[in-house]
Amino acid sequence: MLITMTKSFFLSAPFRPFFFFTAIMAVAIPTFWVSIFTGHLDLETLFSTSLVWHAHEMIFGFTSSLLAGFLLTASAVWTKKNPFSGYKLISLLALWVLERIFYLLPVPIPVALGTSALFSLLFLFFMTNILWGNRRNFKTVLPVLLLFFIFKFFLLVGDFSSHDFLYRMGIHGGIFSIVLFIVIFSGRLIPFFTKVRLQTEIKEPTWAHYLSLGAHILLIFCVRGLIPDFVTAALLFLALFSNLIRFYFWKPSQALKEPMLAILHSGFLWVNFGLFLYLLTTLYPDLDYSQLSLHALGTGALGVFSIGMMVRVTRGHSSLKMQSDAWDLAAFICVNIGALTRVFIPLLIPEYYWNSLHWASGFWTLGFIIYLFKYTNVLFKK
Numbered sequence: 001m002l003i004t005m006t007k008s009f010f011l012s013a014p015f016r017p018f019f020f021f022t023a024i025m026a027v028a029i030p031t032f033w034v035s036i037f038t039g040h041l042d043l044e045t046l047f048s049t050s051l052v053w054h055a056h057e058m059i060f061g062f063t064s065s066l067l068a069g070f071l072l073t074a075s076a077v078w079t080k081k082n083p084f085s086g087y088k089l090i091s092l093l094a095l096w097v098l099e100r101i102f103y104l105l106p107v108p109i110p111v112a113l114g115t116s117a118l119f120s121l122l123f124l125f126f127m128t129n130i131l132w133g134n135r136r137n138f139k140t141v142l143p144v145l146l147l148f149f150i151f152k153f154f155l156l157v158g159d160f161s162s163h164d165f166l167y168r169m170g171i172h173g174g175i176f177s178i179v180l181f182i183v184i185f186s187g188r189l190i191p192f193f194t195k196v197r198l199q200t201e202i203k204e205p206t207w208a209h210y211l212s213l214g215a216h217i218l219l220i221f222c223v224r225g226l227i228p229d230f231v232t233a234a235l236l237f238l239a240l241f242s243n244l245i246r247f248y249f250w251k252p253s254q255a256l257k258e259p260m261l262a263i264l265h266s267g268f269l270w271v272n273f274g275l276f277l278y279l280l281t282t283l284y285p286d287l288d289y290s291q292l293s294l295h296a297l298g299t300g301a302l303g304v305f306s307i308g309m310m311v312r313v314t315r316g317h318s319s320l321k322m323q324s325d326a327w328d329l330a331a332f333i334c335v336n337i338g339a340l341t342r343v344f345i346p347l348l349i350p351e352y353y354w355n356s357l358h359w360a361s362g363f364w365t366l367g368f369i370i371y372l373f374k375y376t377n378v379l380f381k382k
Helices: 002-006 015-037 050-079 086-102 109-131 135-160 164-198 206-219 229-249 259-283 290-316 326-348 350-380
Strands: none
Touching: 015 050, 015 086, 015 290, 015 350, 050 086, 050 109, 050 135, 050 164, 050 290, 086 109, 109 135, 135 164, 164 206, 164 259, 164 290, 206 229, 229 259, 259 290, 259 326, 290 326, 290 350, 326 350
16 A cells, blocks of 8 residues: 555655645645634643644644745756655655644653654755755755754753743744744745746845845844844844835736736735834834734745745646736735734724634635645646
8 A cells, every 4th residue: 555655646746645735735734723712622732832832833844844845846946956755755745744743642742853853854954855856945944944953942942941032932933933944945936937927127226135135034043032123123123124125126017917916916915014014013112013913923924925836836847827816816816915914903993803813714725725626637637
């Protein structure tokens, strides 16, 4: 049976199983969390609270699956090598699945941590192996991925040992590592796809490119209580300023003609709105928009960029026409509506916050349900 599984088309490329489970996670985790938060479900986990479980699974569970599907597939294209498949792919996938299961069961904490470590190390090993010799991506992708996993263990160890500062470092570093990934790949993919699709050149200022990357790299380490607020505020301002300069040169008005470009632009806009909210919180602590900033970066930037890249990669690697249809557009709109509801209702009309959670979760998950409805058959069958 195992031999048959490893030869299945579903395991022929990393994006197939990992995008499938990324969509499953996108549906399951918010649904469970809203049910827990509203008192309709009691879920016991290894974590100190269900909130920590929710944060870990969305920042590190959902995202690690997305990154595995995207990076392991894209790196094979960058290096002109065969993508990981068969036994290698199923071993990585099995560790990821076991990690999700173990945090929901009363297993010994060292067993859960060991499984997380094995998944992280195997993922890093695969990426090192496939990127070896590809200098540009090796020195860009691997350090950020390593940082992402380091902050994952800060969260885990911080929660299991009741070390609040270590836990907060894990949350902050994890989400800003993801933001750095989005900024890096937005800067590569949006100009390239715009040139190919719209037959127009994109030339952004070099200084804005490097200022943006530098500011985002430093922001990863700007944990409140560790770095002075004025330093964090200055970096946030520089990141926002350089990002918006770059965005202007990416010709967003032309991208509106093509939904598969527009969704990537909207994901980048969510990054900047999240940074803006975090800047307000840093300058005016009484406002405390930190949770809204976290959700603008998570449900907004990460969610929107995820659905956009999942559709694009699935189509591009499955011999489908590289053009969105009505289902794809509906998925893009739903994820954006979910993110808008999650961030703007608490911001503008907080008295509706409780009810807005159901609408936000419903629309956001519906976007990924549409992806599953549309592409599950594509992922499983040749």
